[in-house]
Amino acid sequence: MDISVLCSQLSVMLGAGINISGALDNLETQCNKNSLRLALKSIKEDVIKGESIHSSMTKFKNIFPDFMIEMIRVGETSGKLDEVLVKLSEYYEKKNNVISTIKASLIYPVVTLITSICIVMFLMIKIIPQFTDIIQSNGGRIPTLTRVVMYICQFLKLHYLQGIVITILILLLGYKFSKSSKGRKIRESIRFKMPYFNKIYNKMFVFKICSAMTVLSESGVNILKSLEITKNLIGSEIMSEKLEDSIKHIEQGESMSDALNKAKINDKLFISLIATGEETGKMDLMFAKLEKLFGSELDRYFEKATKVIEPMIIIILSLFVGIFIISALMPIFTIMDSAL
Numbered sequence: 001m002d003i004s005v006l007c008s009q010l011s012v013m014l015g016a017g018i019n020i021s022g023a024l025d026n027l028e029t030q031c032n033k034n035s036l037r038l039a040l041k042s043i044k045e046d047v048i049k050g051e052s053i054h055s056s057m058t059k060f061k062n063i064f065p066d067f068m069i070e071m072i073r074v075g076e077t078s079g080k081l082d083e084v085l086v087k088l089s090e091y092y093e094k095k096n097n098v099i100s101t102i103k104a105s106l107i108y109p110v111v112t113l114i115t116s117i118c119i120v121m122f123l124m125i126k127i128i129p130q131f132t133d134i135i136q137s138n139g140g141r142i143p144t145l146t147r148v149v150m151y152i153c154q155f156l157k158l159h160y161l162q163g164i165v166i167t168i169l170i171l172l173l174g175y176k177f178s179k180s181s182k183g184r185k186i187r188e189s190i191r192f193k194m195p196y197f198n199k200i201y202n203k204m205f206v207f208k209i210c211s212a213m214t215v216l217s218e219s220g221v222n223i224l225k226s227l228e229i230t231k232n233l234i235g236s237e238i239m240s241e242k243l244e245d246s247i248k249h250i251e252q253g254e255s256m257s258d259a260l261n262k263a264k265i266n267d268k269l270f271i272s273l274i275a276t277g278e279e280t281g282k283m284d285l286m287f288a289k290l291e292k293l294f295g296s297e298l299d300r301y302f303e304k305a306t307k308v309i310e311p312m313i314i315i316i317l318s319l320f321v322g323i324f325i326i327s328a329l330m331p332i333f334t335i336m337d338s339a340l
Contacts, residue, residue: 002036003068004092011085021047039063052076067208068092070233074215087211087291094298109313116321145326181237188238200301203294205239206270210291217284223256239265256283270294 006027013023024044031037039060046056054073057064068088075084177183191201209230216226224247231243242263249259257275265271270290277286 001093001096002033003065004089004096006036007068007085007089007092011082011089014082014085020053036063053081065235067233067235070229071212071215074212074229074233078215078221080215084215087215090295091211094295094302097302106309106313109317112314113317113321116317145323149323184237188236192238197305200298200305202267203298203301205234205236206265206267207291207294207298208234209239209243210270210287210294214284214287214291217287223283224250 009027009030010023013026014020018026021044024040024047028037028040028044031040042059043053043056047053052073054069054076057069057072061069071084071088072081075081078084178187192198194201212230212233213226216229217223221229227243227247227250231240231247234240234243242265246256246259246263246265249262250256254262255275255278257271257278260274261271273286273290273293274283277283280286
């Protein structure tokens, strides 16, 4: 949300005729976050020295996303920085709304899971062993599921420090691998194959392509150069490779729609409207329409996704917690059966 507000305010100031150094100075004084304020101060100083905004922003990739930096570069090159900033503001506001909705839908399941695990751990470590002792003293048999769960609980009780260390190491190694080229491709290929969510992921990148191509085509940049720039800012290695393939097909004399289709950018509506834009010779207008169309479509998909996520997680957690509860109750039922 900070990025969205920053882009919106900067766009308004530039549109009002304030120069970029003055706009950055105003944003710096208004900013409440120390890291962002220091970044804006450094960018302002670089701009005063004659550097471009995007080149200065690259020093703060931990704060500013790659997509934002590259789109600002496009805006500076085309002379339409204020328009690009408006688009970035809308994009990051949309992204923030989705993330906030997903977080809100996860609060209840996560609290339920943590509470259930604590209760079950207490039962398995303190209460259930007393029942199992009674069963064993009477020559009874402890249910297999109960034995397995009790063993897991006892193991976690005795080795929780080692477990925490191992978990942290696995997470760190997994994070490091996910940042590598191979890891990113594996992660992206999984996302592109997930049922339902793959449609959202694919359309999100098509929306990014449309946003970048709208600005570039309206600025008079030719198709090949626009695709080359878009390929570098899309933020997906798989999609970048597809755009690279489409560029090669266009260089061989094929139309953009055929090139994108052969590069397996699998969205029939996108390909169809690109073909229409080529026939009418109004590619800039077509990209603008596509941007609005896919923006609205993403809103609908995200709204549906957030409604699906919460019940899915609750069902999964119910199954998980149910196993522990059943394993805790089975010894009690065994005692009751033996008493009868």
